[in-house]
Amino acid sequence: MLNQKTIDIIKSTVPVLEEHGEKITTRFYQLMFGNHPELLNIFNHANQKQGRQQKALAGTVYAAAMYIDNLEAILPVVNQIAHKHRSLGIKPEHYPIVGKHLLLAIKDVLGDAATDEIIDAWAQAYGVIADAFIGVEAEMYDEAARQNGGWDGFRSFVVAQKVVESDVITSFYLKPEDNRGIADFIPGQYISIKLEIKGEKFTHIRQYSLSDAPGKEYYRISVKREAGTPNPDGMVSNYLHNDVNEGDILKISAPAGDFILDLKKDTPVVLLSGGVGLTPMMSMLKTVAEFQPERSVTFIHAAQNGNVHALREEVEELAALQQVNSYFFYDSPTDEDRLNNNFDVEGYVTREWLKENVSLKDTDFYFCGPLPFMKAINNSLKELGVNEERIHFEFFGPKASLV
Numbered sequence: 001m002l003n004q005k006t007i008d009i010i011k012s013t014v015p016v017l018e019e020h021g022e023k024i025t026t027r028f029y030q031l032m033f034g035n036h037p038e039l040l041n042i043f044n045h046a047n048q049k050q051g052r053q054q055k056a057l058a059g060t061v062y063a064a065a066m067y068i069d070n071l072e073a074i075l076p077v078v079n080q081i082a083h084k085h086r087s088l089g090i091k092p093e094h095y096p097i098v099g100k101h102l103l104l105a106i107k108d109v110l111g112d113a114a115t116d117e118i119i120d121a122w123a124q125a126y127g128v129i130a131d132a133f134i135g136v137e138a139e140m141y142d143e144a145a146r147q148n149g150g151w152d153g154f155r156s157f158v159v160a161q162k163v164v165e166s167d168v169i170t171s172f173y174l175k176p177e178d179n180r181g182i183a184d185f186i187p188g189q190y191i192s193i194k195l196e197i198k199g200e201k202f203t204h205i206r207q208y209s210l211s212d213a214p215g216k217e218y219y220r221i222s223v224k225r226e227a228g229t230p231n232p233d234g235m236v237s238n239y240l241h242n243d244v245n246e247g248d249i250l251k252i253s254a255p256a257g258d259f260i261l262d263l264k265k266d267t268p269v270v271l272l273s274g275g276v277g278l279t280p281m282m283s284m285l286k287t288v289a290e291f292q293p294e295r296s297v298t299f300i301h302a303a304q305n306g307n308v309h310a311l312r313e314e315v316e317e318l319a320a321l322q323q324v325n326s327y328f329f330y331d332s333p334t335d336e337d338r339l340n341n342n343f344d345v346e347g348y349v350t351r352e353w354l355k356e357n358v359s360l361k362d363t364d365f366y367f368c369g370p371l372p373f374m375k376a377i378n379n380s381l382k383e384l385g386v387n388e389e390r391i392h393f394e395f396f397g398p399k400a401s402l403v
C-alpha cells in the first residue's frame with residue numbers, strides 16, 4: 001500500500017509527466033533497447049517507428065497514476081493490455097527492466113525537477129501498477145495453458161492451406177504440428193505469430209484476428225499485404241504473402257483478446273467492417289450462423305472495390321440463411337463490379353443509411369477497420385442514440401482514440 005504522501009506526489013506530478021510524456025517514453029525506449037536489445041525480439045518495430053507504442057504506454061501510465069489509489073477503476077484497460085502481453089509472452093521478470101528504464105528516462109528528461117522524493121514515489125507507484133498487470137497476466141497464462149488444447153508460449157503450427165482471397169488478402173489455415181487438440185476461442189480474438197525472417201536480426205511478432213468460427217481443427221487468419229517491405233509495417237505481411245507456403249511451420253501463441261462477441265446474448269447483432277477489419281467480423285458472423293441459428297445478424301462490409309474484397313463467397317453463402325442480412329459498400333467500384341452487381345451501395349456507410357436499414361433496438365454493434373471508418377461509425381451510432389454499452393470496437397495495432 002502506498003502512503004498518502006506518496007499518492008499526493010504521484011497525482012501532483014502526473015501533469016508534468018503528461019507534458020513531457022512522449023519525450024520521456026521515447027527516451028525510455030532508447031535507454032531500454034540500448035541496455036536490453038533482446039527486447040527487440042518482442043516489440044513491434046513498426047509501432048516503435050510510428051510512435052504509436054510510445055503514446056499507448058504513456059497514456060496508460062498516466063491513467064494508472066491518476067487511479068493509483070483505486071486501480072480497480074482501470075481494470076478493463078489493464079485486462080485488455082494484459083491479453084496483449086500474455087499473447088506476446090511478457091513475463092514478470094520483464095517488469096523491473098521496464099520500471100528501471102522508465103525512472104531513468106524521467107530523471108533524464110526532467111533533470112533537477114525530478115527530486116529523489118519524486119523518483120522514489122514513482123518507483124513505488126510503478127511497483128503497484130506492475131503488480132496489478134503481473135497478477136492479471138498470471139491468471140491468463142494459467143488459463144491459456146490449462147484449457148483443453150491450450151498451451152504456454154509459442155507452439156508450432158503447419159500451414160495446411162494458403163488461399164488467396166483478394167488482390168491484397170490471403171488466408172492461412174494453421175494446424176498444430178503435434179496433431180493434438182487446439183484451444184477454443186471466442187470470435188473476435190487474435191493469435192500472435194512469431195517469425196524469424198531471413199536477414200533480420202530480431203524476431204518479429206504480429207497479432208492477427210482469427211477469421212473463422214471456433215471448433216475447427218485449424219485456426220484461420222486472413223492477412224492483408226501492407227505496402228512496401230522497406231516499411232516495417234509491411235515486412236511481416238509481405239513475408240507471409242511471399243515466402244510462407246503450405247507445409248511451412250509458424251510459431252503461434254494461444255488465442256487472446258477482449259474484443260469478443262457476447263454469445264450469452266441472443267439479441268440482434270450488427271457487424272461492420274472496413275477493409276481487412278472484416279477478419280474478426282467473419283469469425284463472429286460464422287459463429288452466430290453456426291451456433292445461434294435464431295439470432296439476427298447483419299454483416300456490413302466496406303471495401304474500395306471488388307478487387308480487394310475478400311471472403312465474399314463465404315458471406316454470400318451465409319446470407320442465404322433467414323437470420324443473416326449482408327450489405328457490401330464500395331467507394332470506388334470498377335466497371336466489372338457494376339456489371340456483376342458485386343456491391344449493394346456505392347459510397348460510405350452513413351448515419352442516414354444505418355437509420356433506415358438497421359434496427360437499433362437492443363442491437364449490439366461491433367466494428368473494426370481503418371481509423372476514419374471507425375470514427376465515422378462510432379459518431380453515427382452515438383448520434384443515433386445507441387447506448388455505449390452496445391458499441392464494441394477493435395483497433396488495428398495499439399489502441400488509439402476515436403474522439
Ligand code: HEM
Nearest residue numbers: 042043044047053056057060090094095098130397398399
Ligand atoms: C503493449 C502498457 C509493461 C511489452 C502495451 C500497450 C500498452 C502497454 C498500453 C498497448 C496495448 C495495445 O496494443 O492495445 C504497459 C504498461 C506496463 C507495460 C502500463 C507496465 C506497467 C510491459 C513490459 C513489457 C511490455 C514489462 C516487456 C518488456 C509490450 C509489448 C507490447 C505492449 C511488446 C506490444 C506492442 C508493440 O510491440 O509495439 N503495453 N506495458 N510491456 N507491451 Fe506493455
